[in-house]
Amino acid sequence: MPFGKPRGERADAVRNRERLLETARELIAEYGVEHVTMDGLAERAGLGKGTVFRRFGTRSGIFQALLDAAERQFQEQVLSGPPPLGPGADPVARLVAYGRARIAFLLANHAVARAALDRAQPIPAGDASVSQLHIRVLLGQADVRMPSLDGLSIQLTAALEGPLLLYLSMSGSSVPPTRDVDRLLGDSWQALVERITATP
Amino acid sequence: MPFGKPRGERADAVRNRERLLETARELIAEYGVEHVTMDGLAERAGLGKGTVFRRFGTRSGIFQALLDAAERQFQEQVLSGPPPLGPGADPVARLVAYGRARIAFLLANHAVARAALDRAQPIPAGDASVSQLHIRVLLGQADVRMPSLDGLSIQLTAALEGPLLLYLSMSGSSVPPTRDVDRLLGDSWQALVERITATP
DNA sequence: AGCCTAAACGGACTTTACCCCGTTTGCTAT
DNA sequence: ATAGCAAACGGGGTAAAGTCCGTTTAGGCT
Helix, strand or coil: CCCCCCCCCCHHHHHHHHHHHHHHHHHHHHHCHHHCCHHHHHHHHCCCHHHHHHHHCCHHHHHHHHHHHHHHHHHHHHHHCCCCCCCCCCHHHHHHHHHHHHHHHHHHHHHHHHHCCCCCCCCCCCHHHHHHHHHHHHHHHCCCCCCCHHHHHHHHHHHHHHHHHHHHHHHCCCCCCHHHHHHHHHHHHHHHHHHHHCCC | CCCCCCCCCCHHHHHHHHHHHHHHHHHHHHHCHHHCCHHHHHHHHCCCHHHHHHHHCCHHHHHHHHHHHHHHHHHHHHHHCCCCCCCCCCHHHHHHHHHHHHHHHHHHHHHHHHHCCCCCCCCCCCHHHHHHHHHHHHHHHHCCCCCCHHHHHHHHHHHHHHHHHHHHHHHCCCCCCHHHHHHHHHHHHHHHHHHHHCCC
16 A cells, blocks of 8 residues: 555644744735735745745735635534524525625635635636535525526526625725625525525 | 817827737737736837836736727627627527627637736726626516616626636636537526526 | 655745836927 | 927836745654
């Protein structure tokens, strides 16, 4: 049996990763996402620039890592939190709850999510596919009759994650309170889901 | 009456804009979007770097301009082309046709669209809002009964424009022929629209 | 304990987007 | 024509992302 252990990450590497992530969070809180620089991060963390790049590959890699951590926490709630977000409730109710929770999550993290985009890579992927899978499963449980559940789940996912981008794209100068957007998008999502899952 | 004419763009400026746009198209065709550099563009066009930035502000500005031109052409078809894409057909049929055409357009231009994103700005906006407005109008004509037509049109727009990103995010290495994606997304869109506009 | 190697580290170097400002040029009113 | 000026041009300068490679170190092995 070859490769019993591909020799995991070294202790100092792990330590430095944590340190960098934490420092990044500080810098974001202090100066805002777009003013976080690799040099600045390295210096504040007391490490070399080469180290930062070794750990995260690219600038957006840092934000991907950050987002990933937040994402994991979010999924935790979905997989084993209390209903209706967690398991145990009616599938349609869970879909609605999921959408609302997801919107709140995206609103809270949009700056980081945006910075996680990378011009050189296809697209970070990461979270959206998880979202899509969850939606797909719930749709199946809800017994929706449609030619292609896959296609529908792709579009619902987009309908869920996309509006935020559209919303931000148009706001420009005026920045209405997050609370309102949260509610508007949540209500729309609920209406959409209920209309689609309605049995004629 | 002040500002009779804010003194329009100078002739040489117009000429150079065209030239830069055309050169950009060449470079994209030759080396791919992500290898187009501002220096390279300026040199090939026989102009100074400063000029390029004066015209487009930022690197992504170039791609926004490029996309804008393509977009205008597309909207032309929608506003005064033959039905069902153009005016004259049943609203639901037009919605379906619009979605299919839009998907094809996005697939054809996704590389440029992606490059048009700008880390420093909210989001290019530009086209999506037009798309949304059109959808909004058609929904109104189709007499859909929903609490918020605005919310619905935002989400439908996202459902239309978003899947492409999701699709691209997951493909990674394998790149299935565009034709198939085109059809899959088109069919899904049609199913979604018909389900939503169906009168129970 | 001491050795050995793969992994991690650091920082100088390169590339590229973007800024600045002195110079040039198309327009318009005389 | 031509003078005046706002606008356009050019290219050197700066900052930040990303690369390279020589140096250091953790941690398994003898």
